[in-house]
Amino acid sequence: MITSEPVGEWFWEPGPVSHPAEAGIATAIGLLSDVRDTLAASGLVLAGGGSVAVVLGDRHAMSTPLLSLHGIPLVAVAQQVSGSQLLPGRLLTLSLALPGEWTEAGAVRRAEKLFSVRVGLWGEGAVLLALAAYADAWLTQDLRERPQPEVAAENAPRLAAALKRISELTGSEIDPGDPTKHARPTPDGFADLLAEEAEYDDSWATFEIPARWKRLMKLVPGEPAGEDYESSTDHPVRYARVLRGNLVLGYLWASTADAAAGYEPRNAAGDAAFEAGVPWLLRFRSSQRRGFGPLDALAALLGERDEGPNGSTVEPTLHEAASLDALEDWSGRC
Template sequence: MITSEPVGAWFWEPAPVARASEDGTPRAALDLLTDVGDTLVALGLVTGEGTASIVLRERRAVTVPRYEIRDVPVGPGDGFGPGVTDAVGRAADVGLLPGRLLTLSLKQAGEWSEAGVGRRAEKLFSVRIDVWGEGAVVLALAAYADAWLTLDLRERPQPEVAAENAPRLAAALRRISELTGSEVDPGDPTRHARPTTVGFADLLVEGAEYEDSWGTFEVPARWKRLMGMLPAPSEGQDFASTTDRPVRYARVRRGERVLGYLWASVGDEAAGYEPRTAAGDAAFEAGVPWLLGLRAERLRGAGALRAWQGLLGGSHSGPEGSAVDTEEHEAASLDALAERSARY
């Protein structure tokens, strides 16, 4: 199952930079980010595709960056390309002085295996490097799937899946320690799992900390994120977001890529959108116009099912556009559809 928030994270503290304000420091941080990315590619954990971001901020005013460029596309085999390299150079021109923090981050598409079958997520790992103007450096790696766990996020045993994937994660942690010359520091336990120096604790032995962490935490977090992306307050304007009834749904696509599922309940006034988290951030962005479409239909007096049917076959143009299939499907429950959106 794929999550929108990390299942776990690990940290390293390479040797401090003696003179962080020198122009070469941002470039050295980019070289380290490149080396970590290449390590994950070599182990087959990531594909080399993703997006990179560079942010330079004052530590006392972190919400107002002095310089930033976000989500620059990167592709396999071409390093970070001139867009990212130039952005790092411009950050260096602004200056990494004491009291400032430079952050380079990378969201990476990746793959895991289930019974020998490859699965893909557009954000399987993220890497972040923080360089303080005083010289301290911190490297963080976060994972967004349960493929390394002996229990999935609904507490179902999956030792075979973990056996296929966990050794590569353990190898990555070891190689990054060698690369940075520092020991790995497992992050704090999350709602989903407990990181260790070699991956994750064996939940078949220790047990999960929360019952059904997917349904308890991830599903509400996804809905909160979607609601936060809508351009206006929604109180009293939207259909109910939960139901115990069966639901009808249709795929939301961008080309051949499925981004999520537009749904409506059968028998009560609930309707919404489930993002396909394997599609990454685009899954959430694609849901916004369709949620607004449901809202508009409700304000015109349409019931949930009729509002949903009225959007089938519709499309939104532009580079970030999407379309809703005309083919209708039915799921036994909204919970079943939400789980589907996490897995496929």
């Protein structure tokens, strides 16, 4: 299953930069590139892929960045931040989101954000490298507590090899991050959840589903104030896929028996899955205001296209899922 928040993280502290104001940006970019190439050599991410977010902040006002850029190709980062002054007391953070692949029974699966690499560089020269994973392909049971030792056996060795190579690359020891809601990172990957139980039951439904709903609603402008359909149901749902070309971004759904309707992002599509849901949720809100029931509101959107800059289309065909939980499960697995 693919998550919107990290399943686990690992940290390294490479040697400090002697002259961060002059060489800091080049050092950070080089480290991102080297780690990406290491992950690609291990067959975990796609060579040359990914986009970068850049944040420059001051220690005394970290909540108001001096610079904040997103969606930049790695090769263009140096030009975009060339005028930035990395002075003492300032922190430059470069975050690289990487598409990647894993296998299940030999079949290749892909996610647009399988890993992220983050480099933090202080104006005094200290460097921190972090790697985050956004899937459970390395775990012996998935996030709904279904055993998957074969999946872990296919993928965990490549992750372990990559972690070792990054330690060699940086000349520093690996520091596994704290246990997350989903798993416990270790120096060579993750703890065996079949040998030691997960800290939380069904972390997918308990934590991931509420977290991604909050993330989605932060993108929707205005206040719902009772103007949205109910966001959950125990009844079967009908749904239609939201597409950009042939890429499935998410699922627009409506309950068959109560006043619930919404949108489930397909996590494998990455950040675009969340952005694509916004115009359709706004149209649902408009339908609810005008007194349409959820199924009628969904039917009215079949075959419709959003003409925004990153437009998407609702397929003209309806499907049925036994429950919203089943659709949410599907949205994380494919």
